Amino acid sequence: MSRLLLPSPTMLPPLEIRHHPADELLLSLVSGALPIGLRLVTETHLELCPACRERVATLRALGGVVLDEQPAAPMAEDALARVFSRIDEFEQTRRNAGAGIGGTAGADRMPTPRKVSAPPPLPTGAVWPKALAGCNATRWRWLGPGMRWSRVTVPDAPEANVFLLRIGAGKYLPQHTHRGTELTQIIYGRFHDGRALFGPGDFDLADDEVHHQPVVQDGSECICVAAVEGRLHFDGVIARWFGSLVGM
Helix, strand or coil: CEECCCCCCCCCCCCCCCCCCCHHHHHHHHHCCCCHHHHHHHHHHHHHCHHHHHHHHHHHHHHHHHHHHCCCCCCCCCHHHHHHHHHHHHHHHHHHHHCCHHHCCHHHCCCCCCCCCCCCCCCCCCCCCHHHCCCEECCCEEEECCEEEEEEEECCEEEEEEEEEEECCCCECCCEEEEEEEEEEEEECCEECCCCEECCCCEEEECCCCCECCEECCCCCEEEEEEEEEEEEECCHHHHHHHHHHCC
16 A cells, blocks of 8 residues: 655646536535545546636635625524533543553654655656545556556545546446446546547546446556446446456
C-alpha cells in the first residue's frame, strides 16, 4: 500500500474538456451531501476544469445569499456553554488517548516518522490529482490482458469504493450496467463507450440507465479514477466474477 504524493507543480497546457458534472451533482458537492468517494472524483474534475470551478463558486455564492435570507433561528440560552463543554470533553479525550508511559502526553513526544512511498507510476505528462493526496493506493494489479487496477483507500472512510483503472490501447472493459452510481474522471488517454468519446479532463456519470462498454482508443493507454456507490453489473458470468474480486 502506497500513499499518494503530490508531484512538484508544473505548467500543463489547458485541456479540451467536453463532459462535465451536472449542476445537480455540483450542488450536492457544495451542500456536503455527496458521498466521499463520489466527492473525490468530482473534486478531481474541478482541479482540471476552470469552468466547473466557476460554477461551484456561483453555487456557493447563491447558497450564501439564500442562507442570509432565512429568518434567524432561536437558540437555547445555554447553547454556547454546551458548545464549550463539548470542546473541553474532546480535548480531554485527546489528551488521555495521547498519554504515554508515566502519563506523558503524546504531544510531548516526538512523532514517529512514517515511511511514505511513491504512488503507482504514471506515463510522462500525467499527474496525480491533489484530491487524492493523503489517500493510500496499492501497486498496479493485473485485471486482465492489458488491464490493471489499483485500490484507493480513503482515510477515515474505508467504505468508499474508489479505484484507479489503467487500460491499454485497443482494450476494453466488459459490457455492463450499474446498480447505483459510477463516476469516472479521465486522467490520461481516451475511450469511447458507444455514447461519446471521453478524453483527458472529461467526467462521466453512469447509472442504471446506462449500458455501455468503454473501449480505449488506439495510440495510448487510458488511466481513470473512478468511484462506485453500489455495484457494476457485468453481462458475462466471468466478468461478474472478476468484478466481485475487485469490488466493482
